[in-house]
Amino acid sequence: MDYLSHNVSENLKKIRKAKGMSLDQVSEQTGVSKSMLAQIERGTANPSLGVLGKITSGLRIEFQRLIDPPRMDYSLVTPEETVPTKELEGQYKVWTCFPYQDSQSVEVYRIDIEPGGCYLSGSHGEKTREYLTVTEGILTVECHDHVQKICEGQIYKFETDQPHVYRNQGTEKVCCVCFFLDYTRII
Incomplete structure (x- = not known):
């Protein structure tokens, strides 16, 4: 998985959970199928700009929030x-x-x-x-x-x-x- 897909995957999960929403609720609000959302969150899908646009519009978030590197609360390097x-x-x-x-x-x-x-x-x-x-x-x-x-x-x-x-x-x-x-x- 490339870094951009990884960012979208991690950020979508965090945003959905922070809003207290299920995949069904996100699907209903964005018009993106539940299976596509699940694939995005698992990092197995490569969503088009149109799909990402539907997600950002439906969740009322900035596009940048999906593609930015996810916040890391901790990291250990050896x-x-x-x-x-x-x-x-x-x-x-x-x-x-x-x-x-x-x-x-x-x-x-x-x-x-x-x-x-x-x-x-x-x-x-x-x-x-x-x-x-x-x-x-x-x-x-x-x-x-x-x-x-x-x-x-x-x-x-x-x-x-x-x-x-x-x-x-x-x-x-x-x-x-x-x-x-x-x-x-x-x-």
Whole structure:
């Protein structure tokens, strides 16, 4: 199931339940058959724009509410159980734990750097800031002509509007968690 079908499936279920409606009631109010609604909610149907239009009109909701990523009240990510977003054998692994989505202004990464390893990151654009905490080892970050050593348990903040470098100059693996804030999106 593609992400859009997944969004519609999850959102329709949540909206219907929030309104306290059965599939029969939604069918009656929208003019879409109960079987089609059930297939949409299961994610086995690929509804046309016309069907989605009937649903939004009948339920008196904005079209965007059906297609937006569903609200997630909780989410647990175990990076080691997922495929790294970026990887250079013997150097580093990067996992995108929580990517930017729609109106969200924060992105979360986990970065592991092997002894002697180095990870070069490009600029994240204007008005971007990184908050980084080291969970294992000692990390050196170079950005804005400044070099900062960050020890386990410390938290470091810097502007990421230009390329920057993460280095492990030690003999043990370094692990850190990075929170990127895009404050161009903050109103």
